[in-house]
Amino acid sequence: MTGGDAFLFDLTPHHDVRAPARWQGTGRHGGWVYLLPAAALVSAVLLAPLAVTAVTSLTGGPSAYLSVLTDQDVRFALLHSLGWLLLALGVCGLGLGLARLAQDAGPRTRALLLAALALPAVTSPLTAGTAFRLIFDADPARGTVSALLPGGAPFLGPGWIWLVLGLAFVWQWTGLACLAFQVGLANLPTGLLRVARVFGAGRLRRFRAVVAPALFPTAGLVMLVVLTAAVRVFELVLVGAPGSVQARVDVVGLFWWRHRGDLGDGPAAALGVLLTVMAMAVAAVTALLWRVRRNWTDAGPPARLAAPPTRRRGPAALTGAAAVAIALIWALPFAVLLLTSLRSPEAVATSGWWTGGYGLGSFREAFEGGVFAGALGATAERAVLVAALVVLFAVPAAYALTPGRLPARAQRIAAAVAVLLAVLPPQVAAMPLAEMLGALVGVTVVLAVIQAALVLPLGVLLLRGAFIAVPRPVVLRPLAEGRSAIARMTVESGPAVLAVAVLAFVLAWNDLVAGLLLNWPAADQAPLVVLQQTRHFSTSAGAFAAQEVVLTVVPVVLALATGRVLARGLTRGVRR
Amino acid sequence: MDRRGALTLLAGAAATVAVGCGGAPPVRIAVVWSGWELSRFREVLGLPGAVVFSAGDNIDALLGGPVVPAAIPDMAIVPRGALVTDTAAVSQLRPVPASGPDAWQELLPAGPDGAKRGAWFKVAHKSLVWYRPEALPTSARPAHWEDWVGWCKARARAGRPPLAIGAADGWMLTDWFENVLAGLDRGVYQSLRDRTNLVAWSHVKVRDALTRLANLWSIRGLMPGGGRRALVTQFPDAVLDVFVHGRADMVAAPDFAWPVIAGHAPARAAGCGSDQRTACRVERFRFPGPRHQPAPPVIAGGDVAVALTPAGVRAVRRLVGDGESAPPSPDDTVTRLERWAAKGGFLSLDPRVRYPRVLSGVAADLYEDFEFDLSDRLTGPLAGGDGRGLWRVLTDLFTAVTVDWDDGDAAAGDGAPEEVVTAAVNGAMDALAALAGGSAGP
Incomplete structure (x- = not known):
């Protein structure tokens, strides 16, 4: 709020920017009422089962942990999960690099690059896994890479498989990180940077004092999303690696699912707790990173968000060409999936997409029997319900966590709990939940509530960031009149509310793990139907590619339709 | 839309729901197959209203582990002989008519009443080498x-x-x-x-x-x-x-x-x-x-039809017959089984089922001297x-x-x-x- 706008609000009686706790009509503890619904949901669906799992793991002393940690397979799985978490940090770094590139490109190229990079984030990991397994198929008659590199190593085999799975993950999540950093870079206080340079601050110093504080608040939540994806890696490995190498690329979530019967209750619970602790530790470190405070006064609205200045460092044509090339590479998995789905199942099984054989046979096979169509309907119904539930619960909770609603310490604790719960692996809660809810679990509403609870912490954090960023003068009036500012803040944060709804819808739409653990074998979750199709990978590739195209179109259209608003909402850019 | 129009619409929707709830619920069948095989199975079943879905390779958890009651199907086709020897699992199953030779019957568990709790639906010959x-x-x-x-x-x-x-x-x-x-x-x-x-x-x-x-x-x-x-x-x-x-x-x-x-x-x-x-x-x-x-001996595999509800028992009868030879008709069990058998990938223990020439004798190999697939048990x-x-x-x-x-x-x-x-x-x-x-x- 600079210039003319701020003048209007100068009329409010106080121009005190500190917490207006005394003005709140419901008093000092009014904030708790707003926090209660979300807290109750999260306690019932996430915290209580987590506690049960922790107690189960400790019944009989530390022996469960000892037996798990002395198992070599478990240690490998833990190591692999840690590897995925580190890759997630690498993905964020790559995102930063690509954001720099996008900055240097022209506005058109930049829009193309960002769209191509970000769209994989809304597809399901199942789709990513199958697309990359198709591209890296060892058969030179079918696999794109094998055809390009004759005599190349069989990429899906031991060792090389890591490259394929890692690339699938990078493909899926780099764009989101890039988007967030791009907004951060556009908001860099250039004046401050210039001043720092004049006073002789080195590159590192400038980064630490100016660049990092400008970037991390924007990118923090996106980093959390990527970390959550890393700790929940499941279907990507399950479908991306052939059966023979599954044991070599086990991650904890998958190992737990496969061996929980052999391990016994105690050790299985201990394994779940270990995974949770590891994920939470990484999330906590990330949270500390983005707590880096700006120690300058807010530089004003990100006026350049829509069109940041193009500072051309290298030859412009070269930057543009690089950006277009990257966009094309990023579009390749989608293209391969689409082309595969448009060929007959027989052609797909024996030849590559470049050899023809086009037709709609795969789509016919994909919808044969009506199971997939039915599952699509049920999945959509649940996803809409999840989106509504998350918004309904997250808005008041986020409001409660804005300054002044709650004692500062309580607020810090609540926000920290939300950060930790955001990365919670569903496996930890699944078994106690299935026992607690018993007959109820199969009901659509109950599964939707569970899925909503899993997304809720992230939604609250996202909205809280947006609410805090609402310029204070906008909400001063309702506060001064003793009313709640929640409605005003929600309206002001429209893009963020939309982003949370879309995020919840997409995560519920793509969910496989919760459905597999809690609703199996009802088979009315579309990704589960697709997973069953992948048993004989190559001979059913046409059919499941067709199903995945349908499965991908919905979130992609949703993301494209809400594109700009969504990007703004996700990166806390709420000012108009 | 005016109020009357809205009311008419609402009444229509309510009527649809009432009719939907009034009829018998569709029989729900969980199978291990997907894709092509699942389509063949639907043909053999020949019940257009049935909900047939794939539960995947871990279908054994359906009988062994705790499963949400709402998700339990009426009938399931389970691939592993080992499943039906689990006593806890067997207690949930209903008696079904026996089918196939004695050596195969012995592989199936019986309840306290002596009746078998599963029927062989599809068997497989695993001792073949195919060549050009x-x-x-x-x-x-x-x-x-x-x-x-x-x-x-x-x-x-x-x-x-x-x-x-x-x-x-x-x-x-x-x-x-x-x-x-x-x-x-x-x-x-x-x-x-x-x-x-x-x-x-x-x-x-x-x-x-x-x-x-x-x-x-x-x-x-x-x-x-x-x-x-x-x-x-x-x-x-x-x-x-x-x-x-x-x-x-x-x-x-x-x-x-x-x-x-x-x-x-x-x-x-x-x-x-x-x-x-x-x-x-x-x-x-x-x-x-x-x-x-x-x-x-021949190594044999097999998929067993088990029933979890009375409706499931009826579905099993439809799939494997009830042990008595029915007069040939376009909808009798053998005719329906032959639709899958003709396309391959399906062997039955019913000797009346005919196969393409390339598979002649393969099913007969399984009737007598066989050992059941070890890894499946x-x-x-x-x-x-x-x-x-x-x-x-x-x-x-x-x-x-x-x-x-x-x-x-x-x-x-x-x-x-x-x-x-x-x-x-x-x-x-x-x-x-x-x-x-x-x-x-x-």
Whole structure:
């Protein structure tokens, strides 16, 4: 709020920017009422089962942990999960690099690059896994890479498989990180940077004092999303690696699912707790990173968000060409999936997409029997319900966590709990939940509530960031009149509310793990139907590619339709 | 819209819901198949209103583990014989009519009333080797394991990979193991089946079978692309390697390799269904046993129909008949089963079902002298599945003698040196002992 706008609000009686706790009509503890619904949901669906799992793991002393940690397979799985978490940090770094590139490109190229990079984030990991397994198929008659590199190593085999799975993950999540950093870079206080340079601050110093504080608040939540994806890696490995190498690329979530019967209750619970602790530790470190405070006064609205200045460092044509090339590479998995789905199942099984054989046979096979169509309907119904539930619960909770609603310490604790719960692996809660809810679990509403609870912490954090960023003068009036500012803040944060709804819808739409653990074998979750199709990978590739195209179109259209608003909402850019 | 219009719409919607709830709920059936096989199953079932869905490879959890009541189907087709021997699981099941020969009936559990709690719906012949006749004259079919290994070495030496192995699917490797072990010593095979304990699994014949496999698999030039390729080759890909791409001469695969061949190499398979022998360019022989031993039994697999509700019992009757011969009609059980049988990948224990010529006699092989698939009967840590149990032990053995062994100096047709094979087999024996020991508890 600079210039003319701020003048209007100068009329409010106080121009005190500190917490207006005394003005709140419901008093000092009014904030708790707003926090209660979300807290109750999260306690019932996430915290209580987590506690049960922790107690189960400790019944009989530390022996469960000892037996798990002395198992070599478990240690490998833990190591692999840690590897995925580190890759997630690498993905964020790559995102930063690509954001720099996008900055240097022209506005058109930049829009193309960002769209191509970000769209994989809304597809399901199942789709990513199958697309990359198709591209890296060892058969030179079918696999794109094998055809390009004759005599190349069989990429899906031991060792090389890591490259394929890692690339699938990078493909899926780099764009989101890039988007967030791009907004951060556009908001860099250039004046401050210039001043720092004049006073002789080195590159590192400038980064630490100016660049990092400008970037991390924007990118923090996106980093959390990527970390959550890393700790929940499941279907990507399950479908991306052939059966023979599954044991070599086990991650904890998958190992737990496969061996929980052999391990016994105690050790299985201990394994779940270990995974949770590891994920939470990484999330906590990330949270500390983005707590880096700006120690300058807010530089004003990100006026350049829509069109940041193009500072051309290298030859412009070269930057543009690089950006277009990257966009094309990023579009390749989608293209391969689409082309595969448009060929007959027989052609797909024996030849590559470049050899023809086009037709709609795969789509016919994909919808044969009506199971997939039915599952699509049920999945959509649940996803809409999840989106509504998350918004309904997250808005008041986020409001409660804005300054002044709650004692500062309580607020810090609540926000920290939300950060930790955001990365919670569903496996930890699944078994106690299935026992607690018993007959109820199969009901659509109950599964939707569970899925909503899993997304809720992230939604609250996202909205809280947006609410805090609402310029204070906008909400001063309702506060001064003793009313709640929640409605005003929600309206002001429209893009963020939309982003949370879309995020919840997409995560519920793509969910496989919760459905597999809690609703199996009802088979009315579309990704589960697709997973069953992948048993004989190559001979059913046409059919499941067709199903995945349908499965991908919905979130992609949703993301494209809400594109700009969504990007703004996700990166806390709420000012108009 | 005005108020009246809205009310009419609402009333209509309510009526639709009421009618939907009024009729009998559709019968819900969980099966292991997906895609093509699932479509064939729907044809055989012939109940348009039924909800048939795939529960995937871990369908056994449906009977073994705690499952949400709302998700329990009326009927399920479960692939593993082991499932229906679990007493806790059996107590949930309802009696169904018996079907098939006595030897098969004995594999099914009975309730306290003596009635069987499952009916064989689909069986499989797992002791077949499919090949291209141009690679091997009928007269040169190997009679023994030793002949077969010798022929493979000669082909490999000539630069023609003789075998395609779908080592990406653990069950393909366990089928190899079961065929070799049952040929070596049927008694030991049966003892593994009956008790998964340390003594049985450390028997010298188990070691012998693993050593034979390691010696064969390690032959350089045995498989197209070598072991690394084989490890990422699934069952259908191995069949395609032989009959579509011509990269290998033969593949040891069950009877359900036939629909893969017929679907993807139609020209080659054109005459195989009828009596025009000349046009058919697909041949098969029985998995050979060791020299100087009695002929090995057929390794058989099978899927059991079980009922969880009275509606499920009716569905099972429709699938397997009720033991009495009904007059032939377009909708009798045999006619419906033949629709799948004609396309391949389906064998029934009902002797009245007819098959395409290429599969003639295959079903009859299963009626008498067979051993049931070992890996499908194992429970606990030895039970199969990607990345676990016996599947994993054999995958690791395969990897050890094909990928991990540095074959830089070996010539095509040479196997791995004895110390490499011994080390790999020792590793497999240790792994088996650990898994069997783990399952010996209460």
